Amino acid sequence: MADNQNNSAALTVKNLSVYFGKNEAVKNVSLDIAARAVTAIIGPSGCGKSTFLRAINRMHELNPDARMEGEIKLFGDDIYSKNVQPVVVRRRVGMVFQKSNPFPTMSINENVTVGLRLNGIRDKKILSERTEQSLRMAALWDEVKDRLSAPAISLSGGQQQRLCIARALAVQPEVLLMDEPASALDPLATSKIEDLILTLKKDYTIVIVTHNMQQAARASDFTAFFYMGELVEFGPTTKIFTSPANKRTEDYVTGRFG
Amino acid sequence: MSRTKSAFLPLFVLLIFRREKKFDCMATTKMTTATGQFGDRAFKWLTLAMAFAVFVLIALIGYELASGSHLAMQKFGWRFLISSDWDPVNDIYGALPVIFGTVVSSLIALIIAVPISVATAVYLTELAPLWLRQPLIMFIELLAAIPSVILGFWGLSVMVPWLHAHLFPAMRGTLGFLPLFKGPDYGPCILAAGMILAIMIVPIITSVSREILRSVPGLQREAAYALGATRWEVTRIAVLSYAKKGIFGAVILGLGRALGETMAVTLVIGNIAQIVPSLFSPGATLASTIANEFTEATGDLYYSALFELGLVLLGVTLVVNIFAQLLLKTFAGPSVKPQN
Amino acid sequence: MTAPNHNWRQFKDVLMRVITFACAILVVTPLVLVFYHLLKEGFTSINWAFFTQLPKPVGEIGGGMANAIAGTFILLGEAALIGVPIGVLGGVYLSEYGGSKLNWWIRFAADILNGVPSITWGIVVYGLLVAPHLPGFSALAGGVVLGLMMIPLVMRTTEEVLQLVPAGYREASLALGIAKWRTIVQIVIRTALKGIVTGVLLALARVAGETAPLMFTAFGNLGWARKLTEPIAALPLQIFEYAKSPYDDWRRQAWAGALVLLLLVLAINIGVRFLTRDRFKAKI
Ligand SMILES: Nc1ncnc2c1ncn2[C@@H]1O[C@H](COP(=O)(O)OP(=O)(O)OP(=O)(O)O)[C@@H](O)[C@H]1O
Numbered sequence: 010m011a012d013n014q015n016n017s018a019a020l021t022v023k024n025l026s027v028y029f030g031k032n033e034a035v036k037n038v039s040l041d042i043a044a045r046a047v048t049a050i051i052g053p054s055g056c057g058k059s060t061f062l063r064a065i066n067r068m069h070e071l072n073p074d075a076r077m078e079g080e081i082k083l084f085g086d087d088i089y090s091k092n093v094q095p096v097v098v099r100r101r102v103g104m105v106f107q108k109s110n111p112f113p114t115m116s117i118n119e120n121v122t123v124g125l126r127l128n129g130i131r132d133k134k135i136l137s138e139r140t141e142q143s144l145r146m147a148a149l150w151d152e153v154k155d156r157l158s159a160p161a162i163s164l165s166g167g168q169q170q171r172l173c174i175a176r177a178l179a180v181q182p183e184v185l186l187m188d189e190p191a192s193a194l195d196p197l198a199t200s201k202i203e204d205l206i207l208t209l210k211k212d213y214t215i216v217i218v219t220h221n222m223q224q225a226a227r228a229s230d231f232t233a234f235f236y237m238g239e240l241v242e243f244g245p246t247t248k249i250f251t252s253p254a255n256k257r258t259e260d261y262v263t264g265r266f267g
Numbered sequence: 268m269s270r271t272k273s274a275f276l277p278l279f280v281l282l283i284f285r286r287e288k289k290f291d292c293m294a295t296t297k298m299t300t301a302t303g304q305f306g307d308r309a310f311k312w313l314t315l316a317m318a319f320a321v322f323v324l325i326a327l328i329g330y331e332l333a334s335g336s337h338l339a340m341q342k343f344g345w346r347f348l349i350s351s352d353w354d355p356v357n358d359i360y361g362a363l364p365v366i367f368g369t370v371v372s373s374l375i376a377l378i379i380a381v382p383i384s385v386a387t388a389v390y391l392t393e394l395a396p397l398w399l400r401q402p403l404i405m406f407i408e409l410l411a412a413i414p415s416v417i418l419g420f421w422g423l424s425v426m427v428p429w430l431h432a433h434l435f436p437a438m439r440g441t442l443g444f445l446p447l448f449k450g451p452d453y454g455p456c457i458l459a460a461g462m463i464l465a466i467m468i469v470p471i472i473t474s475v476s477r478e479i480l481r482s483v484p485g486l487q488r489e490a491a492y493a494l495g496a497t498r499w500e501v502t503r504i505a506v507l508s509y510a511k512k513g514i515f516g517a518v519i520l521g522l523g524r525a526l527g528e529t530m531a532v533t534l535v536i537g538n539i540a541q542i543v544p545s546l547f548s549p550g551a552t553l554a555s556t557i558a559n560e561f562t563e564a565t566g567d568l569y570y571s572a573l574f575e576l577g578l579v580l581l582g583v584t585l586v587v588n589i590f591a592q593l594l595l596k597t598f599a600g601p602s603v604k605p606q607n
Numbered sequence: 608m609t610a611p612n613h614n615w616r617q618f619k620d621v622l623m624r625v626i627t628f629a630c631a632i633l634v635v636t637p638l639v640l641v642f643y644h645l646l647k648e649g650f651t652s653i654n655w656a657f658f659t660q661l662p663k664p665v666g667e668i669g670g671g672m673a674n675a676i677a678g679t680f681i682l683l684g685e686a687a688l689i690g691v692p693i694g695v696l697g698g699v700y701l702s703e704y705g706g707s708k709l710n711w712w713i714r715f716a717a718d719i720l721n722g723v724p725s726i727t728w729g730i731v732v733y734g735l736l737v738a739p740h741l742p743g744f745s746a747l748a749g750g751v752v753l754g755l756m757m758i759p760l761v762m763r764t765t766e767e768v769l770q771l772v773p774a775g776y777r778e779a780s781l782a783l784g785i786a787k788w789r790t791i792v793q794i795v796i797r798t799a800l801k802g803i804v805t806g807v808l809l810a811l812a813r814v815a816g817e818t819a820p821l822m823f824t825a826f827g828n829l830g831w832a833r834k835l836t837e838p839i840a841a842l843p844l845q846i847f848e849y850a851k852s853p854y855d856d857w858r859r860q861a862w863a864g865a866l867v868l869l870l871l872v873l874a875i876n877i878g879v880r881f882l883t884r885d886r887f888k889a890k891i
């Protein structure tokens with residue numbers, strides 16, 4: 010997929026603005042998101058992080074009031090071009106949500122394979138291979154391998170979140186978006202997710218929204234700081250956290266406001 | 268907006284009481300608390316007594332029906348339920364034919380109404396363009412408001428003749444090899460009753476299903492969208508499977524309504540208590556028999572038998588409704604509004 | 608990078624939209640048809656006499672349903688006298704007092720009562736008032752049966768609208784030292800009054816069309832009822848009688864009666880919707 014694109018951008022965002030009615034939630038944001046790296050998005054509540062993220066896989070279109078301007082390219086393809094359907098974009102750009110949302114009527118196994126089955130894959134062997142592979146990547150395999158047909162909601166909160174990650178991974182997306190994936194979890198489960206992110210970036214491009222500065226500093230390669238819908242500063246994580254160029258960034262990462 | 272409102276609240280409250288001019292005297296604080304306490308207790312008991320009316324009514328209904336059907340129960344015992352003779356002339360009463368008619372007409376109604384209603388609910392919550400939803404919902408609510416006697420009259424004067432002219436001949440042509448669609452067809456019949464019932468229960472099943480679908484968390488839908496599912500796939504994997512139980516509850520609620528529906532059925536079913544395989548032949552239901560014969564009943568046993576039909580009807584609808592309510596309540600807590 | 612079955616999936620998506628849309632159309636068709644036929648048949652039959660005259664005996668052409676129209680309003684008035692106080696106060700209890708367990712049972716019982724077939728109500732009140740001649744077939748018995756049917760309906764809607772009143776209103780009032788019952792009566796109920804009235808009107812619209820329970824209670828009357836203890840005519844009863852009849856002129860009058868009744872019921876329903884437009888919008 011994204012072979013030898015290690016240094017190039019997976020996503021190119023140009024002059025992106027997103028509106029809810031008259032309210033401009035994301036204001037003229039441009040940035041490149043590197044392939045096979047973790048990009049963290051930080052900023053105070055309500056600054057447009059989730060909105061930005063959802064524009065990347067066109068999830069904001071589910072809201073009839075939402076409207077976007079600008080351009081987003083995924084490995085060179087304009088995802089908002091007329092002949093591209095959101096379904097295809099979302100297939101290539103997976104998403105994990107703040108609150109875990111496994112399908113409660115499905116088993117663990119079915120949750121992982123549902124995306125593949127939608128894509129017409131029926132072969133039992135492929136499905137079970139992909140299940141194991143995705144669950145291993147999500148660091149859940151050892152915990153659930155003996156009860157794959159148990160209902161998904163029988164898992165703990167942290168396990169459910171990792172199941173959702175496995176579900177997103179199973180369709181082999183090119184980019185994985187994570188909107189505060191660990192904010193509802195206890196510290197142990199959170200550190201598991203962080204480890205997971207570090208392993209996943211070998212194969213995936215990851216964009217993660219977080220309120221946790223330590224998490225951003227530990228897990229990400231690049232950091233973007235949003236404030237009131239604007240991109241204030243974007244750069245390598247070490248730079249943002251040690252020598253930010255902008256006063257507001259400094260105030261935020263050192264915990265002086267927000 | 269609500270925030271500014273609540274900021275003015277104490278003011279608003281004060282204004283109301285200023286107008287009442289009763290709430291002004293600090294010196295009588297003790298008195299007011301005392302009367303306040305008394306007033307509080309009295310008011311609470313008053314409202315409690317009124318709320319208890321529902322239990323009183325249920326007891327009353329049960330008692331009246333049981334005592335009214337005493338005579339028939341004594342005379343026929345359990346045979347009442349399994350005997351197939353409903354013969355007022357000889358003062359012999361068996362409820363089987365009317366139970367048969369009730370069950371068959373309600374089943375027909377469900378077979379027609381369930382797929383249509385659920386599909387409509389899905390369309391209204393998931394697939395329809397936003398501008399179309401509100402008008403359609405209003406139409407369906409208005410359909411639910413049509414009095415059943417009007418629907419029955421329309422069925423008798425418009426629908427039944429149309430069925431005999433067009434639909435029934437076609438059914439006989441294609442499905443005539445089945446005993447269900449054999450035999451002469453003229454005038455009112457069980458199939459027509461089933462169809463009128465379907466029209467009557469569609470709005471309930473639709474609107475309760477719609478509430479159920481609306482209560483499916485948005486996160487479930489988003490999970491499916493994020494996997495690249497189309498709108499219909501989202502509906503299928505995230506919404507319908509989540510809402511299965513609740514929709515089942517909605518269907519059962521519709522069944523309860525169909526079983527007890529009276530006027531529309533009375534007008535189009537023909538009111539002949541018989542057990543025959545053909546859906547083109549007239550029949551009778553528990554409710555239609557009571558409606559049709561009660562005012563003309565002669566003799567205590569006849570009355571009592573009709574009361575017992577009412578008791579059977581109450582029993583059946585009670586069981587069905589309790590089942591439906593439990594399904595709906597366990598599905599979504601008390602927020603899902605029961606509709607009838 | 609599109610999935611192999613992409614076109615098929617898109618096709619299925621469109622297909623399901625079409626099918627469900629067709630079902631929605633099928634659902635509203637009867638409404639349109641009923642309305643069409645009622646207007647077509649009923650409109651030509653409505654005249655001044657329909658509203659001012661009594662029914663004529665068989666064979667005589669003409670006459671009207673003046674007594675039935677009046678009777679329906681009288682019955683509704685009686686029903687409101689019984690159903691509204693009990694329903695509203697019971698709803699107040701459900702919303703403002705009570706432990707969750709008892710309230711669960713009260714709600715449950717009310718929901719079950721809402722599902723009791725209307726014919727059942729009819730024979731129950733027959734057994735209660737008519738058979739023991741207290742006072743027999745009468746306007747009173749008819750009003751009672753409709754009133755009883757309103758109780759659970761009004762109770763549930765009242766509870767629902769009271770719960771829409773923000774808790775802050777109650778707290779603000781209680782914090783001023785105002786007794787709870789006066790808070791309820793003067794703040795909570797007053798704030799929710801529009802919603803309560805809406806619920807009552809909808810319940811009235813619902814029982815206005817009831818026929819089955821009236822057959823064994825109000826009974827019907829070809830003339831005027833002079834006292835509440837006499838049988839009384841009602842629009843639905845009269846429609847039913849005429850609908851069954853083989854006489855063209857009676858059926859013509861049945862259409863007219865049905866049109867008037869439907870307009871009454873729909874007017875309440877639509878009027879109420881306008882009254883509460885904002886609230887409903889906010890909810891949807
Ligand atoms: N569905 C919506 N409708 C209208 N406005 C919205 C909607 N979602 C978000 N907004 C607005 O867009 C702005 C950005 O919201 P967004 O959810 O992107 O913030 P966020 O940075 O993710 O905040 P948080 O950290 O709290 O999740 C906010 O001002 C919010 O009010």
Ligand SMILES: [Mg+2]
Pocket residue numbers: 058059060188
């Ligand atoms: Mg957010």
